[in-house]
Amino acid sequence: MRLLPCVAFFTFAALCSTVHPTTAKNYTVFVSPLRWGFVGCGRITNNFAAAVESLPRSEHILQAFASRNATRAEEYKARFGAFKAYGSYEELAKDPEVDVVYIGTINPNHFEVANLLMDHGKHVLCEKPLTLKADEAAKLIQRSEQLKLFFQEAVWSRFFPAYQRLRQELPGLGDIKTVMVNKGQTSGRYSQRLYRKELGGGALKDIGGYAIQFAIQVFGNEMPEKISAVAQLNNETIDTTTSLLIQWKNGGIAQLAVSTLAEMPNEAFVFGANGTIKIPNSFMQPEHFELERKSKTSTNTTKEKYPVPKVNHRLTYSGGAAGGTGMVYEAQEVRRCMQEGWLESPHMTHKDTLAIMNIQEAVLKQIGVNYDDLYKDGRYVGSLLNSVYDGV
Structure with missing residues (x-):
């Protein structure tokens, strides 16, 4: 038996370099930092925001948080040093300084919120389950492909x-x-x-x-x-x-x-x-x-x-990767895909x-x-x- 310690942080792109997705470039690729928006200010959003915040500012920026509770959005803005807070999802969707949005709302809202964001040209990373109904998932995916937007279910594993x-x-x-x-x-x-x-x-x-x-x-x-x-x-x-x-x-x-x-x-x-x-x-x-x-x-x-990986903020689920630090890999993958102009990750199509x-x-x-x-x-x-x- 051999026990092999492996250095994993910031090596994901190198591990994936041999993968060639079938999706060709479909939009202007991102060479500047990704400007992240976050919809739904709950525990899972806290963890993903902590993951994004731990990455270089030259690659990822926490731009805005949106909640139906404006006070909660302001709390998240202050916690992570974001630039903006909104008391509605619609306001964030209309913000031209947000490139990609993480959806961390309750499951039944995913379909409606994802459509709202795509209405305003936003790329989307949506927590799983993507939707509660299979036909809704198919509609979202078809629409994202028609609009040439990156769209991903957040299966971080x-x-x-x-x-x-x-x-x-x-x-x-x-x-x-x-x-x-x-x-x-x-x-x-x-x-x-x-x-x-x-x-x-x-x-x-x-x-x-x-x-x-x-x-x-x-x-x-x-x-x-x-x-x-x-x-x-x-x-x-x-x-x-x-x-x-x-x-x-x-x-x-x-x-x-x-x-x-x-x-x-x-x-x-x-x-x-x-x-x-x-x-x-x-x-x-x-x-x-x-x-x-x-x-x-x-x-x-x-x-x-x-x-x-290590993150700088308190996580709301306990225990290493289980607490959300592994979401760093997911954020890195979103940026990798958007740099290439892909509509999906080849590892979670x-x-x-x-x-x-x-x-x-x-x-x-x-x-x-x-x-x-x-x-x-x-x-x-x-x-x-x-x-x-x-x-x-």
């Missing part, structure tokens, strides 16, 4: 060095048989939002995307042939624990389990004919990568560690997002969960809690 290693090592595993992923946390300690239907809660939509994205990273983003799911629902008819069994055309199987009520190891495994890859706790923001290679005469195990959405939609139908009553005429009808949960 894909940009960690350990995921680059995963992509590099998958071919050497030979015929891949099975993927296993568990993602579970007692989310009540973080947010009651996850248990409220009117706020777009639910284990599958809020954290299930992490497990599904890992499976499609391995098996590809074509729609699986078979999907089977079971779930436990709460009294608001949204899932708190869901298990999935998925099979693709090539025979590959994924066994996935997610829960907002049970602590789980938060690990991911890939089992192939020639070896195994393990991403230990936590696979969604990995600091470790393990590879076991088998031959007829021996088994060789390599363990690698990727120390997470629009097709990847649509695959996640369509799998989730199939599972929701099986387990008896839908969010249709949250919308009227295609718009989120809101909640008395909407102003309280301006951001997640």
Whole structure:
């Protein structure tokens, strides 16, 4: 067994230099610093802003924060040294000095807010889940491509060095048989939002995307042939624990389990004919990568560690990368893509997002969960809690 320490901070672009996305240049590339706007001033926005603030000002600038609570926007402006604060999302959307906007609002608002921003020519990084309904995700992606705007679902896991290693090592595993992923946390300690239907809660939509994205990273983003799911629902008819069994055309199987009520190891495994890859706790923001290679005469195990970047502000989720420091990689990737004039990241494509959405939609139908009553005429009808949960 070999233990390899790996230097990861500020090396993501170098790791990705051999990747060539299919999307050609579509807008004027950014050679100046990206000017970031932030919509929704909650805990996740705090963490992403802390990540952006830790990067060189020659590359990233915190331009403006927007909240439906003007006082909260002013607090975030002061905390991170931004230039502007707005008491509405519309004001930020109209600001000509904002290039790209991070959406950290509650899940049901994503579709409406993303459309508002694109109305005003903004590039968008939107927290996952991109939307609660698959058809809304497809509309946003189609519109962004038509408008030639960079548009990305913020699946930050894909940009960690350990995921680059995963992509590099998958071919050497030979015929891949099975993927296993568990993602579970007692989310009540973080947010009651996850248990409220009117706020777009639910284990599958809020954290299930992490497990599904890992499976499609391995098996590809074509729609699986078979999907089977079971779930436990709460009294608001949204899932708190869901298990999935998925099979693709090539025979590959994924066994996935997610829960907002049970602590789980938060690990991911890939089992192939020639070896195994393990991403230990936590696979969604990995600091470790393990590879076991088998031959007829021996088994060789390599363990690698990727120390997470440092940030300058207090994070609102505890624990290293889990606290959000790994969002640095995501911010770097957005800038890399926009420097090239790309509409998407090659490591988290629009097709990847649509695959996640369509799998989730199939599972929701099986387990008896839908969010249709949250919308009227295609718009989120809101909640008395909407102003309280301006951001997640």
